[in-house]
Amino acid sequence: MAELKGLAGRILRVDLTSGSVTKEPTPENIFAGYIGARGAGAYMLLKELKPHTDPLGPENKLFFLTGPLEGTLAPGANKITVTFRSPLTGTYSFSLCGGHLAPEVKFAGYDGIIIEGRADHPVYLWIDDDRVTLKEASHLWGKLTHATEDAIRKELKDDTIRVACIGPAGEKLSRFACIQSDYHREFGRGGAGAVMGAKNLKAIAVRGTGGIEVADPAALEALAEKVYSILAGNLKAKARRYYGTPEMVDGTNGIGYWGTRNFSTGYFEEAGKINAASMKEKIFVGHSSCYACPIACGKVSYIKDGPYAGTMIEGPEFESAGLLGANCGVADLAAIVKAVEICDTYGLDTMSAGAVASLAMECYEKGIINQADTGGLELRFGNGEALVALMEKIARREGIGDLLAEGSKRAAEKLGVPELAMQVKGQEFATYDPRGCKGMGLGYAISPKGAHHMIAPTMGPETAGDGSRRLEYKGKAALVRETQFLLAIVDSLSLCSSMRFAMGLKEQIELYQAVTGLALDEAGAMRIGERITNVERLFNLREGFDRKDDYLPPRMLKEKMPTGPSRGNVVELDSMLDEYYDLMGWDRQGRPTEAKLADLGLADLWREVNY
Amino acid sequence: MNVLVTYPDRCVGCRICEQWCSWKHEGQVNSTKSRVRVNRVHSKYLNIPVTCMQCAKSPCIAACREGALSKNPATGAVIVDEEKCIGCRRCIRACPYGAVGIDKEKKVVLICDLCGGEPQCVAHCREGAIDYVPLAVADRGQRAAYVETVAATMEGGCR
Incomplete structure (x- = not known):
């Protein structure tokens, strides 16, 4: 048991090349000095990765790390971070995933999982408390993310197992492939899915049956109750609960900094068709929550009719509505939902996917690419049908999708228009136009x-x-x-x-102290x-x-x-x-x-x- | 006498009920020691809370050969006598809801005790997906659902 409360006390290290699995004591000094998760990951990546490591080579590593709060009563403590050298940017990168994976890793007795090397054939990692095995995944290779999760839960005979997996986009090394969990939660940005694909690791499945000790249970309980009561009366939290993250559409577009048509402007005239009120009226059918969240901002959407009838997702999130919607000039909610579904099931970051689509659209409008390049697609801004068709091409690396799967920076350079890629260091913009x-x-x-x-x-x-x-x-x-x-x-x-x-720095520190017992x-x-x-x-x-x-x-x-x-x-x-x-x-x-x-x-x- | 009722259509799957159940009973958040569990049916975007329904003639009590299970006469909750329970798991298999769990350390079964009449899952559910209501009116929602189905077939209403 860990000295530092709130920690499980062990980190799992898996070398896919040799197949060896080791359990190391969690470096408590690193967790004390960097809190955990993102901070600890940044330190470990710098320390353990050799300079100029090939992001898609066996020497790159994936550090899946939790913090001290997950698996305790701390409200909203449900994130797990993956830290790695990004194949999209070449920089340090990390991405956070919500859902229910993080607490399960802690319950299984680990503060994190370090993946190294490269398996010689597709495998998945099965973490069943202390029993950790690499299992055959050839039969899962090629499967979409939802089907992969379902198949793993079925073959392990437990519908509550948590799974993080890649889809075909990660297998095909799309540079903005994500890692998907709980169907619609993801380690979204930076291409961690491609790193996993390059390692022949299809999925990580976790089941944990333990618990986490905390330093001051009475203080933690009081803080949790306080956070619940603040959130119950907080207008912003209520808007999130009611509308999800798209509650931000009106505010962002209303003052003109919502990236539109490949950031040619920051104001989308048709925003009213894809804002939260419109989604609530037309497509939202339910709610979905990450672990221990008193807000539950996840919204379930369902398309009732039209060409995409029957499509059901959790989302679209604000960023997806922005980059697949406004930034592609698309005001067709059903097409946006379908595009998100393709990204989530093939395992692509919706944000970068929307950004490369908008780049392609601008290139098409400017005559830099034509219908021969797009495989017949009329890739104009605002064409939702073409957006959906393009998503499938990117997800499968077919036709022009093969180029776009490399990310906007590489694609724009190849097309001779590097200035049209809205990116920094190769990572595509989020949905805010910085000019506004x-x-x-x-x-x-x-x-x-x-x-x-x-x-x-x-x-x-x-x-x-x-x-x-x-x-x-x-x-x-x-x-x-x-x-x-x-x-x-x-x-x-x-x-x-x-x-x-609900929590400023002061309250976050109170939570940290109640859980860890460390003064800060x-x-x-x-x-x-x-x-x-x-x-x-x-x-x-x-x-x-x-x-x-x-x-x-x-x-x-x-x-x-x-x-x-x-x-x-x-x-x-x-x-x-x-x-x-x-x-x-x-x-x-x-x-x-x-x-x-x-x-x-x-x-x-x-x-x-x-x- | 009150019983627990769940409304799966309201559950969002945050599992705060699981947290508080195990926290209050075990002093630690631990899903496997929670008497209430939420299973997510991913393919249908549903979250189904599962807990003891306080059966009047409890199959778990009937299945126990050790006399380890009894009913609290005041609340109707099934009480586990940890001294007598041998962890044979017959009651787990007898429960129509799959609501009985087991403590892997103590090796005794875990059944909802209604927190002595103030169920913490109900107190902490922000969605109203689990409630503690008088037995006589507990399942009115079931009837309402049936009535709605019938009414839907009668297009013109009373006309």
Whole structure:
């Protein structure tokens, strides 16, 4: 049993090349210094991966790590992180998955699972408490994700087993393949599914029957009750419960920063057809919750009629509606639902999938590709039918789908139009157009995993009140820095970010202390957030990433937003970057200075791993 | 006397009921020690809560050869005598709902004790998917569902 409460005390290490499975004690000093999950993963990846490891080679590793809170009474503690070198970006990357997988891993007695090497034929990992085996998966190879989950539960004769698996897209090494769990929860971004596919690992199945000790049960119980009661009265939480994440459509589009038609603008005229009210009226039929969540933002959608009649999914989430909807100019809810279904069952990140589709559409409209290239598809913005057909091509790597499965950066370079890919470091934008929300632009730019919205989600404070602050530059570098540390803490605790509706840093720390028994104050937590951020930066620095890679595409820097409430805006990035680097104690090339590394206790680590 | 009623159509599958059941009984969150369990039917997007229904003539009690199970006369809950229970699992197989569990450490069965009349699953369900109601009105929803089916066949209503 772990010394540090809240931990299961062991980490599973699986070498697929040799087939060996070992159980190591959880490095408690790392969990104490980095909280867990994302933080611990960043440290382990930097420490264990050799420089310039091929993301799709056997030397890349997948660190599936939980935090100290999962499997306890802590509300909304249901995330598990996977950390890896991304085949899409070449950077450090991580992705968080909700659902019910994380607590099951803890109940089975593990704080994490490290996957190394490469199996010589398809296998899946079966973790049944202490009994861990690699099982034959040739019969599952080629199966869609839902069918894979079902087949595994059936052959193991237990319908409550939790499964994380890849679909055909991961097997075919699509660079934005995801890992799917509980049908519609995923390790979405960065291509972890391709890393799993390259390792011939089809799935991880878990069953756990244990429990987790906590340091102060009475305090934990009181905190849980407090969070429930705050959320029950919180308007934002109520909107999430009622409408799911699409509750954000109106706010984002309404002030003009909802990426539309490959980010040619930030205002989608037809947003009313795909906003939350429309979804609620036309397609929502039920709710679905991740483990221990008092909000239950998951919405089940069903298409009753038309060409996609009978399609049923959990979603679409806000980001999917944005990137497969507005950003492709598509206002047909049924087509969006069908596109999400294809992504979820083949195992593709809906966000990057929407972004490569919008790139292809812009190329088609501009005559860079034609019907001969698209296999007859009339790939115009707004054509939902073509979007659905294109999703299948990408998922199967057929025709132009083979090129697009490489991600927008590689595809656009191949087509000779690199400037049309809305990405940073190869990772496609989330659905916010940074011209209408400047801090998000800086966040996309400096994010260690490429353009991603949850590294520094500053949109809340930036759009508060009359929303005008979103267009200002003053204070944005500081806001991004602070938000980045706060999110590093939330992710490392493995709390769902929605729990921030009820818990600020103070309450998160109270939860952490009640579970672990470790003393921590707000300054100490922010320091951990800063340490994690620097470790992530160091991984990328070792791979040659620096300021030159912290740039937005020229469209964001030079083309004035043509329509909507943010009309006329661009992003003036350089001054924000300078200010941000200065505040971080990095040099103007975005490299952590010796002094900063010494201050954070990372100097020795950097000397050790930078060879 | 009250009994538990579940409404699967309302359950979202958060399993907070499982958390509180095991927390209050075992001092630890542990799904396998929770007396209430939620199974997700992924292919139909359903979550089905499963718990003891306080049968009047309990098959679990009838199946027990050791006299380990008895009924609390005040609440109607089935009480497990851990001294007498031999962990033979006959009651698990006798339960029509699959609602009886087993404690892998103590090797005795786990049956809902209604938390002495204040079931914690009910207290913590935000969705109203499990309720604790008087026996006489417990399954009115079943009848309502049947009535709806019949009414649907009578197109013109009373006309």
